Amino acid sequence: MGRYVIRRMLFAIPTLVVISLIIFAILDLAPGDPTSQLPLTLPAEIREQIRESLGINDPFLIKWVKWMRLMFINEPLNAIENIFNVCIGECEGRARIISWSSRAPAIDVIMQRIPQTLWVLGLAFVIGTLIAIPVGIISAYKQYSAFDNVGTLFSTIGFSVPTFFTGLLAIVIFSVTLDWFPSFYDTTLVVNSWETLVRQVKQMIMPVAVLSLFNAAALSRFTRASMLDNLNEDYVRTARSKGVSERKVVMTHVLRNSLIPVVTLLALQIPGIFGGAIITEQIFRINGLGQLLIVAIGQSDVPMVQTLTFIFAVLIVVFNLVADVTYGFLDPRIRYD
Amino acid sequence: MATTQERIGEQAQAPIKEAGERYRSLRSDVWRQFKRHKGAMVGLVILGIVVIATILGPILYPLDPYAIDTAIANQTPSWDHPMGTDNLGRDVMARILVGGRISLAVGFTAMLFGLVLGTAIGILSGFFKKLDSPLMRFTDLFLALPILPLLLVVIMLFRESLKNAFGEEMGIFLLVVFIIGATSWMQTSRVVRGEVLAIKEEEFVVAAHSIGTRKRNVVMRHILPNVLSPVMVSGALGVAAAILTESALSFLGLGFPASFPTWGRLLFDAKDYLQLNPMRVIWPGIMISATVMSVNFIGDGIRDALDPKLRSR
Numbered sequence: 350m351g352r353y354v355i356r357r358m359l360f361a362i363p364t365l366v367v368i369s370l371i372i373f374a375i376l377d378l379a380p381g382d383p384t385s386q387l388p389l390t391l392p393a394e395i396r397e398q399i400r401e402s403l404g405i406n407d408p409f410l411i412k413w414v415k416w417m418r419l420m421f422i423n424e425p426l427n428a429i430e431n432i433f434n435v436c437i438g439e440c441e442g443r444a445r446i447i448s449w450s451s452r453a454p455a456i457d458v459i460m461q462r463i464p465q466t467l468w469v470l471g472l473a474f475v476i477g478t479l480i481a482i483p484v485g486i487i488s489a490y491k492q493y494s495a496f497d498n499v500g501t502l503f504s505t506i507g508f509s510v511p512t513f514f515t516g517l518l519a520i521v522i523f524s525v526t527l528d529w530f531p532s533f534y535d536t537t538l539v540v541n542s543w544e545t546l547v548r549q550v551k552q553m554i555m556p557v558a559v560l561s562l563f564n565a566a567a568l569s570r571f572t573r574a575s576m577l578d579n580l581n582e583d584y585v586r587t588a589r590s591k592g593v594s595e596r597k598v599v600m601t602h603v604l605r606n607s608l609i610p611v612v613t614l615l616a617l618q619i620p621g622i623f624g625g626a627i628i629t630e631q632i633f634r635i636n637g638l639g640q641l642l643i644v645a646i647g648q649s650d651v652p653m654v655q656t657l658t659f660i661f662a663v664l665i666v667v668f669n670l671v672a673d674v675t676y677g678f679l680d681p682r683i684r685y686d
Numbered sequence: 687m688a689t690t691q692e693r694i695g696e697q698a699q700a701p702i703k704e705a706g707e708r709y710r711s712l713r714s715d716v717w718r719q720f721k722r723h724k725g726a727m728v729g730l731v732i733l734g735i736v737v738i739a740t741i742l743g744p745i746l747y748p749l750d751p752y753a754i755d756t757a758i759a760n761q762t763p764s765w766d767h768p769m770g771t772d773n774l775g776r777d778v779m780a781r782i783l784v785g786g787r788i789s790l791a792v793g794f795t796a797m798l799f800g801l802v803l804g805t806a807i808g809i810l811s812g813f814f815k816k817l818d819s820p821l822m823r824f825t826d827l828f829l830a831l832p833i834l835p836l837l838l839v840v841i842m843l844f845r846e847s848l849k850n851a852f853g854e855e856m857g858i859f860l861l862v863v864f865i866i867g868a869t870s871w872m873q874t875s876r877v878v879r880g881e882v883l884a885i886k887e888e889e890f891v892v893a894a895h896s897i898g899t900r901k902r903n904v905v906m907r908h909i910l911p912n913v914l915s916p917v918m919v920s921g922a923l924g925v926a927a928a929i930l931t932e933s934a935l936s937f938l939g940l941g942f943p944a945s946f947p948t949w950g951r952l953l954f955d956a957k958d959y960l961q962l963n964p965m966r967v968i969w970p971g972i973m974i975s976a977t978v979m980s981v982n983f984i985g986d987g988i989r990d991a992l993d994p995k996l997r998s999r
């Protein structure tokens with residue numbers, strides 16, 4: 350197991366390098382020019398100097414290697430320094446990945462946006478899971494009952510109806526017609542009193558509800574299928590025949606075994622949730638990571654788009670690894686070597 | 687011996703005796719099982735209605751989807767305009783019908799492209815041992831790419847050049863179809879590879895090899911027909927996913943241009959008029975959801991119908 354984990358981790362490195370090369374290559378073809386937003390009165394030679402200072406005219410591979418050094422050496426060093434408050438080497442003048450539009454280090458801008466995204470998406474993920482697993486268990490245990498049929502219908506609707514429709518529908522019903530909740534998310538709100546807490550909860554209800562129902566839909570089906578696979582196993586019959594209470598059979602024996610694939614699916618879903626943030630944040634006007642990406646694409650802010658896309662890729666690779674490792678850890682029958 | 691022969695004789699005569707019980711082909715069996723799946727039948731009917739409406743609708747429906755008349759802007763549904771009008775006074779229903787053509791065309795073409803790519807890669811990597819490892823690494827790599835951000839970036843970058851090469855509509859159509867197809871083949875290729883690995887060891891394939899059948903013919907005649915069932919299921923799910931992706935791209939304002947309505951684009955345009963005309967959001971949303979849901983149900987039905995364990999009952 351230990352060797353397997355190490356091998357997988359070593360394999361993740363070339364994968365990430367190739368992904369970064371692909372992202373870099375796609376963006377390098379960008380016709381967008383960061384100086385196009387500057388005033389037209391700017392003389393051509395100064396424009397050229399600005400381009401030179403941004404390093405746009407370097408050959409492709411040089412740019413890539415430079416970016417790799419910033420991403421893999423300078424940025425992690427900087428993060429370590431900030432966390433432990435120490436200085437390693439030349440900590441003052443170290444080069445960072447600079448956003449073309451905001452002129453601030455890209456990672457710093459991203460760090461400012463992470464809390465909004467994480468709050469809404471993380472809460473939706475947790476609530477979705479908490480709804481999906483009990484629903485899946487009951488649906489499987491009472492297969493073809495009214496509860497199961499209604500659950501199947503709702504989950505099919507749940508993952509067929511896109512969040513950009515349910516979100517708008519929620520806005521039409523709850524903020525336009527009923528005027529219960531605000532239709533956009535106010536990130537400047539500081540929670541310091543009961544009143545602001547109520548406002549914060551109010552503005553979070555709709556995005557969290559829409560996303561968690563979407564997450565719950567697929568997950569509850571998956572839990573149900575996994576439970577059904579296990580309910581007909583021999584060990585369940587054995588447990589029943591030796592007089593174990595029904596509750597214990599289902600909740601301990603069957604559930605534990607059924608949750609193994611569910612846990613892996615959860616790990617695999619996490620990067621997808623960050624991708625979904627792009628759409629959800631657009632609906633509810635949350636200024637998180639997804640919104641940052643859309644704006645950066647619109648402004649041809651190449652370093653920002655590169656960094657964000659690469660972070661999404663890292664999330665996918667890391668959580669794939671986590672899924673594989675937890676699977677092997679939870680299920681002793683899986684042998685990797 | 688005699689009894690066995692008699693029994694064989696009886697069996698051979700049985701179909702003739704019971705005139706009602708005719709020979710059952712695989713196809714009719716699959717269809718019978720498919721018909722038992724209520725959701726799939728409802729889905730088939732709904733999808734049929736949507737397809738016919740979008741093909742015939744713009745011909746039969748009298749109003750012009752592009753005619754601007756600001757005097758009747760933002761109207762609620764009425765007899766003249768069953769789905770109301772938009773902010774420029776264009777009839778929403780006419781736009782929904784025209785938009786459906788593009789959404790469905792994108793869904794089916796992108797699915798076909800992804801399916802062909804996925805099946806080809808799956809068969810190659812399952813059948814040829816040498817290609818297996820590199821092709822599967824390639825698949826893993828694609829699975830690790832952050833698809834939605836990359837789609838957005840690619841559309842942003844190549845939109846202009848394709849617009850110049852193929853014209854506004856065709857350029858964007860090709861781009862959207864190509865990138866959705868090129869980023870949705872991975873699951874198909876994995877499933878197909880697994881099936882091919884199992885079928886490759888079957889006796890009929892070994893027999894085909896032993897009589898000197900060419901590799902190409904083994905693949906085309908013996909292996910491909912046997913992997914068609916998982917391919918069909920992923921095809922159905924692929925249509926749903928492609929329609930959703932196209933709508934999502936249009937919803938982010940990065941899909942088709944405003945002059946070229948797709949359901950996602952209509953939703954995107956409607957969201958800025960939520961206060962003024964909330965009904966405008968409902969129609970394209972319902973169309974996307976109904977189509978995707980019916981395609982998903984059909985996929986479920988195909989999966990059940992092709993499962994021999996369920997069919998024999």
